């Protein structure tokens with residue numbers, strides 16, 4: 001059973017807080033290395049690319065990864081400000097922890113923008129990336145707050161999985177990528193715990209009808225994230241063609257798109273909703289019927305075939 005506390009989170013947050021310049025230090029992306037670990041890249045399932053092309057694929061995927069993270073953090077920061085205002089006056093430690101959380105998230109958005117600039121600089125052309133960040137944030141924030149918190153918890157717990165993946169069986173991984181994942185997780189570790197505490201608080205005060213709405217909205221949000229991933233995968237394919245300076249047959253295109261989407265779904269959906277700490281939260285705020293509904297919806301989403 002999780003024993004997190006607002007006081008513990010704020011203490012740890014102040015202890016590990018880093019500056020953007022510390023993340024980059026004196027290193028830059030190295031084109032001779034992969035920029036994403038195998039667990040987060042679609043390359044493993046794509047047979048029409050040779051090893052060098054698969055390495056270059058990770059470089060365009062890293063640009064998309066940074067962009068998509070900045071994208072989701074656009075709604076997380078204002079959500080935390082809102083939750084901090086809820087606790088103002090009643091729980092000073094929660095107020096401090098949540099406002100600090102929002103400020104760290106704004107710093108992460110800045111970090112990922114800088115990562116994007118460096119990726120473009122190294123590749124020598126601007127990557128094509130999805131837009132509509134503020135519209136998406138607005139749509140997400142209009143949903144049930146419990147649902148948005150569940151989504152946020154899934155996202156923040158999967159940064160742990162991404163950091164661990166970057167450490168395992170990938171000695172050749174680009175050192176800057178490793179450092180970005182390490183630093184991000186060090187602060188996300190407190191965010192994920194605060195999501196847990198806030199979600200428990202919100203769900204405790206909800207009516208049964210509001211809880212049902214939260215589950216419906218959570219399923220809607222996961223599908224919306226999947227929609228964003230599909231859009232980015234089409235752009236990743238164009239970015240890859242440009243980075244490799246080659247064209248593909250229809251069959252190769254299909255194989256690449258499917259491989260890319262599978263990896264993005266794993267990174268941005270599956271590794272969050274199956275994380276044991278997310279599941280601990282999810283199981284404690286839902287009924288077994290609601291759990292079955294979400295499980296069914298996620299199963300369908302991950303199997304959905306596209307690009308035919």
Ligand SMILES: [Fe+2]
Nearest residue numbers: 073105108188
């Ligand atoms: Fe973050």
Ligand SMILES: [Fe+2]
Nearest residue numbers: 105156188191
């Ligand atoms: Fe975060």
